[in-house]
Amino acid sequence: MYDIIFRHIEEKVRLTQAEKELIKTFFTPRKLKKKQFLVVEGHVCSYLTFVSKGLLKAYHADDKGNEHINQFSPEGWWTSDMSSFFSGGISFYSIDAMEDSEVLLITSENFENLTVQVPVMDRYFRLLFQNSLITKERRLISSHTHTAEEKYRHILDNNPDLIKRIPQNLLASYLGLSPETLSRLKKNIVLGHQ
Amino acid sequence: MYDIIFRHIEEKVRLTQAEKELIKTFFTPRKLKKKQFLVVEGHVCSYLTFVSKGLLKAYHADDKGNEHINQFSPEGWWTSDMSSFFSGGISFYSIDAMEDSEVLLITSENFENLTVQVPVMDRYFRLLFQNSLITKERRLISSHTHTAEEKYRHILDNNPDLIKRIPQNLLASYLGLSPETLSRLKKNIVLGHQ
């Protein structure tokens, strides 16, 4: 259960055995059935979540009821509504399981304890957030500069494995496109390659 | 010169006098004239930069030569091409001064030394990046859900002070709009309020 999380943390920082034992005590494991919610928009997001198995999505529903996916989180990724988690406000996103999943949950109090008692975790999360930030920045520029087709090609090139697990309409939502547009441009790409 | 940076850091973490003295040694102060470049796209971004006075912008030019502003950095903010800075690759953004400015520069080696010798700085940057990440996520969702007018209203409500210092065409670029569109929608808003 904890193998994956330690493998991931140790890609960025070193941990002693004692630290690992301590870290374990701050987390709660949980299983999620497909379609089960971790957070519902409007409630407080009480957990920062590490996905050890499966696939989750975080999304926001706008005024017209359209859902906009913020992030897909397969195994080895973290997910949460960070704003709600760290500040205690209501969650902007809903998060649910797209596949049967296993997750490790940590509350904000325990997160605070974790970083105080294992300071190297501040470094780990600094590196984690730093990388996420770079990716998010690029996605934002991409949303302004690239055409629908370029956005699709880009994700296809960079996340071929993940794409296979994601229904097309949800991928469209993630890219900020309508399902119809994504369907149509896929056809063009196939024909374009002949 | 260093007052502002310490004030900002101490909003998030505590520093001893000794730590402050040490921190100073890692930074180099520099003055920038308006229009002067800190980094040019395609070169390595060697510095993480704290703005103590003035205003900088970071932007990317696409294939067609259109510039897309990623970030405005007034006093009290950090700027850099983080990807280039942390990995040594070439910079995706150019960064230049929109006003005569004063900045504090730190190299990546010194950044590494800083976080090792003053571990609480890992926490500081963790908190900094965490907040940036929340903001970037919201901007990305906004770019998918909001109309041009809503985007403008939103920034007007949340950054009224900053907007005053920014020419309209650059604000349009930041919002992912053409200057013409921004000009037109401003007129509608004024009329709408009568």
Place this chain on the structure above:
DNA sequence: ATCAATAATTGATTTAGATCAAGCGAATTT
């Protein structure tokens, strides 16, 4: 295996915002 729900495709139409183009006012340079 059947039925119901959900996802993907395809076509017709609309629309928000981009692009092209011209003129004007303000600011910076010499």
Place this chain on the structure above:
DNA sequence: AAATTCGCTTGATCTAAATCAATTATTGAT
């Protein structure tokens, strides 16, 4: 102070993608 550059506005036109609508897969549930 004149000249040149730059930013803003306004109008006309164009276009990528959204929306509306119907049809056909595909998946899931009983």
